Amino acid sequence: TVLASNNHEVVLWTRSGQQAEEINRTHRNSRFLKDTVLPDNITATTSIEEAVRDSRGVLVVSPSHGMREVVRQIRPWLRPDSLLIHATKGFEADSLKRMSTVISEELPEYDHDRIVVLSGPSHAEEVVQKSPTTVVVAAQCLETAYAAQDLLNNSYFRVYTNPDVSGVEIGGALKNIIALGAGMSDGLGFGDNAKAALMTRGLAEIARLGAAMGASPLTFAGLAGVGDLIVTCTSRHSRNWRAGHMLGQGAALEEVLETMGMVVEGVKTTKAAYALSGKYQVEMPITAALYEVLFNGKQAKDAVEDLMGRVPTHEMEEVAQSGHLRWN
Ligand SMILES: NC(=O)C1=CN([C@@H]2O[C@H](COP(=O)(O)OP(=O)(O)OC[C@H]3O[C@@H](n4cnc5c(N)ncnc54)[C@H](O)[C@@H]3O)[C@@H](O)[C@H]2O)C=CC1
Numbered sequence: 001t002v003l004a005s006n007n008h009e010v011v012l013w014t015r016s017g018q019q020a021e022e023i024n025r026t027h028r029n030s031r032f033l034k035d036t037v038l039p040d041n042i043t044a045t046t047s048i049e050e051a052v053r054d055s056r057g058v059l060v061v062s063p064s065h066g067m068r069e070v071v072r073q074i075r076p077w078l079r080p081d082s083l084l085i086h087a088t089k090g091f092e093a094d095s096l097k098r099m100s101t102v103i104s105e106e107l108p109e110y111d112h113d114r115i116v117v118l119s120g121p122s123h124a125e126e127v128v129q130k131s132p133t134t135v136v137v138a139a140q141c142l143e144t145a146y147a148a149q150d151l152l153n154n155s156y157f158r159v160y161t162n163p164d165v166s167g168v169e170i171g172g173a174l175k176n177i178i179a180l181g182a183g184m185s186d187g188l189g190f191g192d193n194a195k196a197a198l199m200t201r202g203l204a205e206i207a208r209l210g211a212a213m214g215a216s217p218l219t220f221a222g223l224a225g226v227g228d229l230i231v232t233c234t235s236r237h238s239r240n241w242r243a244g245h246m247l248g249q250g251a252a253l254e255e256v257l258e259t260m261g262m263v264v265e266g267v268k269t270t271k272a273a274y275a276l277s278g279k280y281q282v283e284m285p286i287t288a289a290l291y292e293v294l295f296n297g298k299q300a301k302d303a304v305e306d307l308m309g310r311v312p313t314h315e316m317e318e319v320a321q322s323g324h325l326r327w328n
């Protein structure tokens with residue numbers, strides 16, 4: 001809808017013939033955005049060739065588990081001069097690769113400078129209402145970042161640029177873990193102090209892993225870091241928060257995922273981040289606690305007790321060790 005607002009002809013690819021037919025006939029997508037009338041310049045198709053062949057920009061927003069396969073299908077039709085923007089928040093489950101790495105691998109002949117990641121605090125339900133939203137586009141080439149900014153920016157959707165592709169992808173993926181934890185905390189009946197603690201200490205471990213993976217720690221102070229963390233931990237639209245809330249109230253993971261009926265990226269991302277914390281030797285106690293709750297049957301309440309009972313430590317090792325501020 002942002003692209004349509006900017007007067008682009010948008011061809012939406014969907015796997016479901018029924019959904020394509022509904023969008024073209026009624027301009028509604030009743031399963032996912034039932035209260036929204038889509039603009040006339042959005043049409044839907046089940047043919048990926050039709051969606052991609054003549055497009056100057058391709059926006060891929062499949063769930064992370066579908067990214068490799070979707071890009072494989074796009075490959076034969078992608079114009080070399082097209083931008084390829086993705087807005088997916090997660091890692092590939094087995095390889096632990098970031099989405100832009102998966103995309104690059106599947107498009108060996110395409111200019112990788114034209115790959116963009118779009119992220120930030122942006123629930124679809126609010127964007128379609130044209131509620132003021134700010135996001136960030138990251139690319140390794142400045143010209144590409146400007147082109148993506150130009151394509152998407154408008155009066156209700158303000159787009160910033162950032163050269164830190166890995167930081168923007170890592171921030172967008174890891175905040176979903178903390179949102180699961182925030183929902184769980186609320187579901188357990190804990191208060192605002194607990195949620196603020198999870199968000200702040202969650203951001204510390206996101207930045208720690210991100211830096212170890214080559215990202216700039218400053219990116220996590222931006223829209224793809226703290227911005228998206230705030231919205232996902234506090235918004236009623238967040239699927240990750242809602243899933244966490246149900247878990248906190250005692251529901252089983254399978255039941256939660258079935259009830260949601262929409263992608264809850266934080267679950268798979270918890271497994272990936274747990275593995276990445278081992279690979280990069282980075283301490284991530286909140287991620288580890290959620291891993292135990294999600295996959296090893298630990299009670300959420302016990303996980304909170306363990307987190308609170310950890311050996312007291314410095315707030316930021318970097319500050320404690322810096323030559324700038326010394327302990328007496
Ligand atoms: N909903 C939101 O406000 C935002 C979502 N995102 C990210 O966008 C991605 C997709 O999320 P949503 O669209 O919200 O999820 P959703 O659950 O609302 O819709 C997912 C869509 O992907 C399709 N799908 C499922 N498996 C697929 C596969 N293997 N290949 C191709 N298509 C497949 C489903 O049929 C469905 O149409 C996620 O990574 C999410 O984190 C990012 C920013 C905002």
Ligand SMILES: O=C(CO)COP(=O)(O)O
Pocket residue numbers: 089120121122123176179228231232237238239240241263264265
């Ligand atoms: O990333 C999002 C908003 O920026 C969407 O979050 P949820 O997947 O938790 O709904």
